[in-house]
Amino acid sequence: MPKCCHYGFLLICLLLAWSSLAEPLTITVLNQQGEPFPGAVVELKHPDLTPASPPAPAVMDQVNKQFKPHVLAVQQGAHVTFPNSDSIKHHVYSFSKPKRFQLKLYKDQQPDPLVFDKPGIVALGCNVHDWMVGYIYVAESAAFRRTDDQGKASFDVKPESYEVVVWHPRFREQDKQRSQRTSIGQTTLVFQLQEALYPMINDQADEFDEY
Amino acid sequence: MNIKRASLQQKILLFFSLILVTITVLVSSTTLQSAYQHSNSQLSQSFDTARQVFLYKLQNDGNVLSGSLRSAAKDFNTKQLIASGKEDPESLAAVLVNQQRRSNADFSMVFDGEGQVIYSSLTETELTPEAFNSDAIRLSVIDGDVYLIKSTEVKFLEQQPQVDAWLLMGINLQKLVDESVQQLTGYEVSVISGDNYVFGTTNRETAELANFSLLPNATMIEVDINQQAQIAYRFFADEKEYTDVSFVFSIASESAFLNFFQLAFQLSVELIIAIAGAVLLSLYLSNNITKPLRVLAGVAKRIQQGDYHSPIPDFDAAEVNNLSKTFEGMQDSIQAREAEINQLAYYDTLTGLPNRNSFIKQLKHKIETGNGESFAVLMLDLDRFKEVNDTIGHNFGDQLLKLIGRRIESLKLADAFYARVGGDEFAILLNDVNERDLISMVKQYTHLFDLPFEVEGIHLDVDASFGLAVYPEHADSAYGIMQCADIALYKCKETHHNYIRYNSEFNTLSIQRLNLMSELRLAIEQDQLRLFYQPKLCLKTDEVVSVECLVRWVHPEHGFINPDEFIPLAEQSGAIRQLTHWVIRTALKQQQQWQQQDINLQFAVNISAVDLVDLSLPAYVSEQLTLHHVDNRYLTLEVTESALMSDPDAAIKALDMLQRMGIKLSIDDFGTGYSSMAYLKQMPVSELKIDKAFVLDLANSDDDEKIVKSTVDLAHNLGLSVVAEGVEDEASLEILKRYDVEFAQGYFIARPMNAEDFFDWMSQTNYRKIANA
Structure with a gap:
């Protein structure tokens, strides 16, 4: 997907925000110790936030026997392609409810993209390589993003009351299921984890490959 | 010997047996006990080991199941089917049947991540999968069967932390606990659930095993199973919070303790053999010890019965043989001593002649064997032999007796048998006598004393008296004939004949003499004695100053008995002490009475030589004086001169004691004894009584007058006062006055009188009465 499209989308959002609001809504995710937690998926839910435009397609690559990215957030209905950048076979599968599938992936063979049309978490595994774990967060709202290095995610949205959902595979169940609601006109929300994180799987850095 | 007393043999036997039984019982009980403990601890260990092996096996079975479950849980297809289990349960069931078969399990279940059952081969269960995801042995009872159950996460x-599903399978324990387990552990294994028997390697009735549930955990215990003693051991495979399933190992006691029972049996047999052997051995030993003792006891009995001549057997054992030798020595010395005793008993050591016993024995023998044949006993006694002894000495007397014995022996007449039967008394048995020969024979014996005896160069004329008695004329027993001869002898002494033949007239007198001795004590007790009082007159003042107390015996049969007759008898029999005590007691009582009647007199009491050595006399005198309130100085004790001089040293001691008590002492019958002047001056006496022999005829005899005068001089020179006895006429009294004799006593003044008469006499007499003290 060309980068200009992103910028264009962003520009539209900003314009929308500026046109109606004075300030954007910023969610700060902190871990149990109060340190900023980067990479968490933050989704704002509101009936108005149904996507107007078709969702952007996404890619879940397999590089060096790891899913890349480790966590992928897409909008409901998005097409995700599963290329194989390794020179070996992978057998990607998921038994998660939103999307059960399996793909036998060969080098240089590009299967058709899969449509993730149900919101939820799709855990990805590779039947050949047990250590390979990846996640696709299928957001039902158009407003979702991942926290930056400061653990912040900012949304230019109308001043409404939003349900804020924060997710990351290292979160414990309680934190995963916890949502918070903002009041109208609230510009900041701090989401602090109440439980310790699961340890990191392998050496996998939860890097922001394309942001 | 006391028959009830256990024999030595029995004691030895008992002792050995007791020791042996004690030792064996101790040894066997400790051995058996330690063997039992060893067996027990071995068994206990074996149970522990078997439990560990058993649990290891179950653990292992569980591990196998777990492994199988885990690999199934990782199977992609299975995962896929579990993920779509709700949409496609048939496919899931199919794959699980397959997995269950692979795992050799008997049921299988699948749960989703929330613990909801997705699939189950059982119709109804309430299992929660997490509990069985453990390395421990997890057992559960389902529909009466026990299962080993494992589960695993899917x-x-x-890599995901979260659990998506559970896989659970169970194996029926009957497949795992079978014959092979019994062989592996060596025990029958029963599986118990709660109180219920589930199954076992050996089929059992449920009811019989109900009590298994009461067994303590991991402790072996003896129980009855099927009427058989068994050792059982119960344990749990799992913590009780998970299950109530337990296991019981059991084994028949006799198999469990096989070695122990064998050992006990062997020991018992050995002990019985040992005890039997010991009993036999101790029997043999005790017999060895006691047999010689029995033999020696027999010997001792024989010796007791007087057989000193049998040989005494030898024995092997040194100790016993020593005892045997000692017996021999004892037998020899008894023999020797008997001979010596015989010699002493039947022979006189001085003259070598047979003694009195021997003579009597001879007489008895003669009477028993002589068929009434007549024989005579001639008894002879030396005249004044005591004087010979006293004057020339006992040694001299002994020599004389030897010579006499020899002289009698030299005269072998008519088979005569001689014996020395007393101090100076010899007896001669004359056999086969007729009257005529007898007289001549007796005369020959009397003539033996015609010639003097020569002892140590001194020629001594000795006279002897002879008494003759004839058997059976005078008596028909040995003692009787001896007594008759004795009586004749005394008669002879009295009458100064050469010899006297016994006459039955003598007998009454002699019997009386013998009786008197025994009757005297009775007389004292029965108050047959009386005291007579003869006054003494003070010649200077004509006062009656004292009385001599004279004892009189009025015998109920014999009438009046002369003191000269019974006092020597009393001295011989020892009754003199009681007599003297009686006299003192009676005299003082009388004195007390008279003092109350205003008659104050000195009382003189005669005491004998025997009383002098009676140490209790002073105490008795003192006690009686106090009792009757009589002052000591009112009592005079008179002792004859001969009594004093027979043992002067003892007499001095005794008199000293009495004198210190303040009692006046007087020498009686002075002039008839043989007073040593040396002793006389030492005697603590204050008075001499001149013997009446010198006073009776004083008026007519110049000799007596001289004797009296010199005696009075002697007495006065020794500081003693003088009493003259036997004053029978006034002339004599005048002579006595002239010689300054202090006191006089005699018929001229007054006869001895009884108390009443004396009291009357005192009131009538012209003599002055002593002034009241």
């Missing part, structure tokens, strides 16, 4: 993504 993760769709292996």
